[in-house]
Amino acid sequence: MAQSFQTTLGSRHYRFKSLAELMAKATPARSGDRLAGVIAESAEERVVAQMVLADLPLTTFLNEALVPYEQDEITRLIIDDHDAEAFAPIQNLTVGDFRNWLLSDQATSEALSDVRSGITPEMAAAVSKLMRNQDLILVGKKCRVVTAFRNTIGLPGRLSTRLQPNHPTDDVTGIAASILDGLLYGSGDAVIGINPATDNVAQSVKLMRLMDDVIQKYQIPTQSCVLTHVTNTLEAIEQGAPVDLVFQSIGGTEATNRSFGFDLSILAEAEAAAQSLNRGTVGRNVMYFETGQGSALSADAHHGLDQQTCEARAYAVARKFNPLLVNTVVGFIGPEYLFDGKEITRAGLEDHFCGKLLGVPMGCDVCYTNHAEADQNDMDNLLTLLGVAGCNFVMGIPGSDDIMLNYQTTSFHDALYARRVLGLKVAPEFERWLTEMQIFQDVKTHRLNDQLPAAFANSLRHLPKEPRHDV
Amino acid sequence: MTSNKPIVVENPWERLRAFTDARIGLGRAGVSLPTGKLLEFQLAHAQAQDAVHCPLDVEALAQQLQEAFALEHEPLRLHSQVEDRAMYLQRPDFGRKLNDESRERLEAVASQSRVDLAVVVVDGLSALAVQQNSQPFLKALYQQFEQDSAEWQLAPLTIIEQGRVAIGDEIGALLNADAVLVMIGERPGLSSPDSLGLYMTWAPEPGLKDDRRNCISNVRPAGLQMDEAARRLFLLLKEARQKKLSGVKLKDRSEDNVLEGDSAAPGSTQNFLVAD
Numbered sequence: 220m221a222q223s224f225q226t227t228l229g230s231r232h233y234r235f236k237s238l239a240e241l242m243a244k245a246t247p248a249r250s251g252d253r254l255a256g257v258i259a260e261s262a263e264e265r266v267v268a269q270m271v272l273a274d275l276p277l278t279t280f281l282n283e284a285l286v287p288y289e290q291d292e293i294t295r296l297i298i299d300d301h302d303a304e305a306f307a308p309i310q311n312l313t314v315g316d317f318r319n320w321l322l323s324d325q326a327t328s329e330a331l332s333d334v335r336s337g338i339t340p341e342m343a344a345a346v347s348k349l350m351r352n353q354d355l356i357l358v359g360k361k362c363r364v365v366t367a368f369r370n371t372i373g374l375p376g377r378l379s380t381r382l383q384p385n386h387p388t389d390d391v392t393g394i395a396a397s398i399l400d401g402l403l404y405g406s407g408d409a410v411i412g413i414n415p416a417t418d419n420v421a422q423s424v425k426l427m428r429l430m431d432d433v434i435q436k437y438q439i440p441t442q443s444c445v446l447t448h449v450t451n452t453l454e455a456i457e458q459g460a461p462v463d464l465v466f467q468s469i470g471g472t473e474a475t476n477r478s479f480g481f482d483l484s485i486l487a488e489a490e491a492a493a494q495s496l497n498r499g500t501v502g503r504n505v506m507y508f509e510t511g512q513g514s515a516l517s518a519d520a521h522h523g524l525d526q527q528t529c530e531a532r533a534y535a536v537a538r539k540f541n542p543l544l545v546n547t548v549v550g551f552i553g554p555e556y557l558f559d560g561k562e563i564t565r566a567g568l569e570d571h572f573c574g575k576l577l578g579v580p581m582g583c584d585v586c587y588t589n590h591a592e593a594d595q596n597d598m599d600n601l602l603t604l605l606g607v608a609g610c611n612f613v614m615g616i617p618g619s620d621d622i623m624l625n626y627q628t629t630s631f632h633d634a635l636y637a638r639r640v641l642g643l644k645v646a647p648e649f650e651r652w653l654t655e656m657q658i659f660q661d662v663k664t665h666r667l668n669d670q671l672p673a674a675f676a677n678s679l680r681h682l683p684k685e686p687r688h689d690v
Numbered sequence: 691m692t693s694n695k696p697i698v699v700e701n702p703w704e705r706l707r708a709f710t711d712a713r714i715g716l717g718r719a720g721v722s723l724p725t726g727k728l729l730e731f732q733l734a735h736a737q738a739q740d741a742v743h744c745p746l747d748v749e750a751l752a753q754q755l756q757e758a759f760a761l762e763h764e765p766l767r768l769h770s771q772v773e774d775r776a777m778y779l780q781r782p783d784f785g786r787k788l789n790d791e792s793r794e795r796l797e798a799v800a801s802q803s804r805v806d807l808a809v810v811v812v813d814g815l816s817a818l819a820v821q822q823n824s825q826p827f828l829k830a831l832y833q834q835f836e837q838d839s840a841e842w843q844l845a846p847l848t849i850i851e852q853g854r855v856a857i858g859d860e861i862g863a864l865l866n867a868d869a870v871l872v873m874i875g876e877r878p879g880l881s882s883p884d885s886l887g888l889y890m891t892w893a894p895e896p897g898l899k900d901d902r903r904n905c906i907s908n909v910r911p912a913g914l915q916m917d918e919a920a921r922r923l924f925l926l927l928k929e930a931r932q933k934k935l936s937g938v939k940l941k942d943r944s945e946d947n948v949l950e951g952d953s954a955a956p957g958s959t960q961n962f963l964v965a966d
Contacts, residue, residue: 250780386710393710395961399703400714429959436964553877554779589738589878590779590815595731618713618723618731625879627735630713635721665721669695671702679703681965 222283224271233267239285242341243525244268245348247565251513251526251556258525269349273315280341286522286532291473292483297339297535306337314345321346321358321576331362335578340471340531343573347527352565352604355572359608362575366543366611367502368463370408370440370648373580373611378643380615380634381546381582382407385623389416391429392683397617398433399675403658404631405667406615408649409544409582410464410507412444416623423447424460431461437656437674440648442499442543444507449481449489456492463498464507464543465489471510471532474520483536490540501648504543504580510534511548512566513556526556527566531573538579544612545579547571549601550587551626560597563587567601571610582612586628595619595627602629606637613637639665698724711881734880741875741883743775746817748849751824755811755847758825759832765811765847766799768792768861772852785854787896788861792850796864799846807927808845808867808894812853816875816883823886823910824873830920838924855889855903862894869930870894871923876907884910888919890926892936902937904930 224241225234235241243257245268252258259265281301286294308330312320320326347355365373372379384397394413401407411434413426423445430443442463445452449467456462467486470476476483486506493505515521515529530547537545547570550563557563567583574581585601587593602613619630637643644650644662653659657672671679697719704715716727723731748767756764769792771784778785788796809831811824835842845865850857855872862870869892876885886909891902904926909919930936 254781254783384712386712390709391959391961393712395963396703396706396710396714397712399706399963400701400712403701403703425959429961432959432964555782558780589735589880590742594735616712618716618727620713620731620734620880622711622879622881625877625882627880630723632716632718632721632723639721667699667718667721669699675703678963678965681962682706683962 226267226271228263228267233264233271235268235271238279238283239523241268241272242285242345242348242528245272245345246525246527247348249512249526249556249562249566250554250558251516254555255516255521255523255526257523272345273313273318273349275314275345277309277312277314277317277342280339280345285341285524285528286472293471293473293532293536296483296539297341297532300336300539301339302336304337305334309334309337314342315349317342317346318349318354322354326358326361328361328363331576332578335576338577340535340573340577341528343534343576344528344531347531347569347573350572352568355568356604356608359568359572359575363609364575364578364580364611366504366580368442368499368504368543369501370646371501372409372543372646374647375609376643377646378606378610378634378638378641379409379582379612379646379649380406380631381409381544381612382411383414383614383616383621383628384411385414385616385621387416387623389422389426394426394429395433398430399678400617401615401631402437402439403672403675404615404635405645405653405658406631406634407439407441408646409612410442410444412446412466412507414446414624418447418451420451420454420458423451424455424458427455427460427462438652440500440646440652446507446509449485453489453492456496461498462493462496464505465493466507466509468509468514469533469536470514470518470520471529471536472515472520472522475515475518475529476536478518478520483539486536486540502543504541506540506542508537508542508545509548510537510545510570511552512570513552516556517552527569530570531577534574534577534579537574538577542580544582545574546582546584546612547574548584548586550591550593551584551624553588554591557591559592560587560594560600563591563593563597564601564604568604568608571605571608575609580611583610584614584628586614586626588626598627598629598633602633602637603640606641606643635665731880737883738878738880741816741818741878744817746813746820746851748851751811751821752849754825755828759828761847763846765849766795768795768848768850770850770852770854770857775852778852782854785852786856788857793860793864796848796861800865801845803866805843805845805865805867806869806931807842808848808858808862808865808870810848810850810858810861810870810872812850812855812857812872812874814853814855814874814887815877816885819875819884819886819910820873822884823916826916827873827886827909827919830916831923834920834924838928856898858889859891859894859898860896862891863896867894868892869927869936871927882908882910882913885913886910888923890923890930890936892930892934904936904940
């Protein structure tokens, strides 16, 4: 039974018609909620909403679905999979108490891991709305989510990178050039992942083979992924293509995912198919998901919710399928959802916190488009904050410039900066490989080799003399 | 205190830049970007941001188009419901609708009989793209019409400030056009601040979704050339007129093509990294 929520502050009476409205109005300001018409009408109303939210018992979210159970398979997933036993230690807390508990010395990494399956996305979203950036960082760092395929991602003191060698026409030499550049800067332990210029099966299989050849020849302890639609990857598996990870963009409502052309049963099928190939050596996490605040509104599938709550619900989808990597592409969607560096930074920290709290191996595409009010300095700040928060991985791209997707993300150099100032290392298996290949002089002090390593010097001798144009 | 060792470590694979526009082989100072490469990036970003915020000189463009094509009347200058750039960036919904004055002006000039096509020039996210590429593209497109055996009736040319792609739906409908072509400044890339996008929609009316449009992107001197863009657009337009539809249903023929890299043989993934 839906209830309304009200309080009086001085002479003013505030009333919030629904839990969805209360959640939306308690959300720190951002353009996407303004666009959706769900944002608080004043700064005071926002804090009043946070105060009312702080007094709600966590159990409210088990009794009142924000998207109706009958209409949405993600709501059903959240409710049906809720683990009452894990929830027991926190079941009597309000949202405000929950914040205190998360920050307290009682909430050790082990305790956080134990309650994980008792926390719903809506509880995570609600408590995040009361938290300052430093709270999101502190608790995020305590939550550990470790996954594995050909190496181990998310161990304490590690920061991995996705090597993203995109090319506007998928030119194989152009892609190989960016892969070489990345490897020689120590990038690629999370995954070597290509966004194909053309999204079809034949093209994807070609790129899968290209990356598989490189990984095999140099015996790189990492995995590859072509970021094509899940149904394309399923077809590629049927054709016998070398598929390491299955990619899919996911959202937090069933209608969002239908607009992306899949449902939960397809993800289950894809996970089983990729696992049946047995290509991992140290683990069996075979899924790579991408998310981002604003995708549900963009698909007109947000059910009147704020964009951050929708985003947290996407992590319920992710955790169901044991992903190796989940990447919030935080600044890609544009200023109508996250207007400037401040909003992008806040969203990146929220997404990392909510994902980790729910047990999702969160990484972040620290990024912006040219029409957002953001620049490299904003990205430096967010990258540093996420490094402190224990983010599992970030992107690595030549010189921050994605020439295929036309946006800016973190560079190979940026990741090395973060590792140096924060004392972070790559995945352990990859660390050994970097040393063996003589890419690093000293991997502990983050010193690259000034000389070109022998194996790669040899490869450069095979370069074609001139690029062929317009064949 | 400096030693004889160079401060900046160059990357001997810099020559791979012949095969990609990606910023590879930048070298490093410690693990950081060398000053020259840093400033190159800052310049590219500055140009892209300027392209987003620089307003369209609509008077100059209108005059230029009128003179170039010897139009009897100056193109109609219209405006969306957006008031300024900050609003434009945050409220795409207002950029999709004409303001009242613009709608009334269009209703006054619309022909009672159907026309084949309304061409709508929109500033979008890069006024630079529109300022620079509108005339050369339209010249190439008008040539296609002239060479075609069939007759093409065009609605009056319009120029829209602070508009989004979907504003063409309303304009096309008000002008009684069977199809609408929106020429719009695309979101600037770091090395492409001047990209024009072309969106063609059959039977335009307010409220259509993107799956009803066909898009040709990256039209600019260093990208897709004007003649080729006009040729492709005209083919789409002819097919749309024949089948009376546009969007995903029109386009799917290139579905399973593999893009062939310039540098590899067809179907091959052979490259220097994995050569024996």
